[in-house]
Amino acid sequence: MPGKDLMHPCVDCKDAESLFTVRKRQLCRDCFIHFVGSKVNRHMSKYPRPQNLEDPCPQLLLPLSFGVSSSSLLRQLDADIQRQLNKPRPRKSYDLHILVVDPLSAAYDQSYEAVQKAFPMHTYSRVPFHSVFDYVPEMQDLMWEYAGPQFADDPSRPDQDRLAAFRAAITTATSQADVDSVLLTRLVVGFAQKAGCEAVLWGDSDSRLAAKTLAEVAKGRGAALTWRASDGMSPWGLRFEYPLRDWSKVELQQYKQACPELADIVVPDNPPSDNVLTKNLSIDELMMRYVLTQGEKYPGVMANVSRTANKLQASSSDDTPSCGLCGNIIGNVKGNSGLTASSQSGERQDTQFCYGCMRSRPDSIS
Ligand SMILES: [Zn+2]
Ligand SMILES: [Zn+2]
Known part of the structure; x- marks a missing residue:
């Protein structure tokens, strides 16, 4: 097949005009999508394809x-x-x-x-x-x-x-x-x-x-x-x-x-x-x-x-205690020993909140 007459051929396939410059590489549309996709697919390969069709x-x-x-x-x-x-x-x-x-x-x-x-x-x-x-x-x-x-x-x-x-x-x-x-x-x-x-x-x-x-x-x-x-x-x-x-x-x-x-x-x-x-x-x-x-x-x-x-x-x-709201562990930074907010209902056991959450509280305590 005669080579195409391309002004700026894609550096990967060399068969199409490059449209995107990604990490200093000139790529055509398909090769660019493939480049992004290959890294995402590699991430997802931790989920192996099931051996049998019936496997969930x-x-x-x-x-x-x-x-x-x-x-x-x-x-x-x-x-x-x-x-x-x-x-x-x-x-x-x-x-x-x-x-x-x-x-x-x-x-x-x-x-x-x-x-x-x-x-x-x-x-x-x-x-x-x-x-x-x-x-x-x-x-x-x-x-x-x-x-x-x-x-x-x-x-x-x-x-x-x-x-x-x-x-x-x-x-x-x-x-x-x-x-x-x-x-x-x-x-x-x-x-x-x-x-x-x-x-x-x-x-x-x-x-x-x-x-x-x-x-x-x-x-x-x-x-x-x-x-x-x-x-x-x-x-x-x-x-x-x-x-x-x-x-x-x-x-x-x-x-x-x-x-x-x-x-x-x-x-x-x-x-x-x-x-x-x-x-x-x-x-x-x-x-x-x-x-x-x-x-x-x-x-x-x-x-x-x-x-x-x-x-x-x-x-x-x-057994590290964790924050009732955000799930973060408590007691990991100086000053973040966990703060206990008093319950409004007075019935439940008090919940602990982390330093980050306490800083964002309504009417934040200092
Ligand atoms: Zn290409
Ligand atoms: Zn929290």
Whole structure:
């Protein structure tokens, strides 16, 4: 076959025009998608294909925010499963259950419809944020003990209003983002347990993991990095996995461009406003901005942050007390000896909360 007359041939296949520059390599669309996919598939190879057709395969939960990263992860895992089904002995090594947690402010109806149409072979569920009261049975008691006697909860009100009142009682942007992220994790875990999933596949990019690592340390939650930013066992007996840890957010934005089916699914980020005062941003937002701006200049440094965090080992001791709210171990840093909040009902045994959670409490004690 005569060679094609190409201006800038792809360095891998040399058979198509290169469209993407990834890690200094000029790649065509197919080779770029293959490059991203090969690292994700390698991560997923820890789930072996079953020997027999009748053998059950594990259910894995993928929380989907309709951001670039989790949408790209779903696209790639869907392709991985298709690839397994196209083999001479077609069988999947895992099943995906996709969970969408509705944000408090916006409805994602269009994206939810588009994603089910684009990737129809998976199970989909959509729940509101306030269903944390349903999926975490101890949520009411936890909220009462955590918020303390000053916070008046009215259980006769709809869950949506109760959650809104609780969130409104938390004053700073950092604490609110911190508690939101803890509650979201608890909701996802509670859902995964009810749905019979054995692991949660988080769509965090390498940039997000680096930002999270820096933010968690700043908030006194460093001990949680063994599962908040590393592949490892969470305190609730479910594994947390981060299959996109090799890819930065900028690279995943390129991946989205290469996959037209993602155009109707991904909800664009709000552009960072220059008018927002830095003091009004949460530590999480500040760190994400920092990583995205500095990461462009020094990508290796950011990759190093998340790679180092992934090497952390969890404490092996089973009798270390853990925080009732976030599951983090207590007593790992100086000053973090665990704090006991008095119960509002006065009936339950008091729950211990970690230093990170106590810092974010409504009407935070100093
Ligand atoms: Zn190519
Ligand atoms: Zn905690």
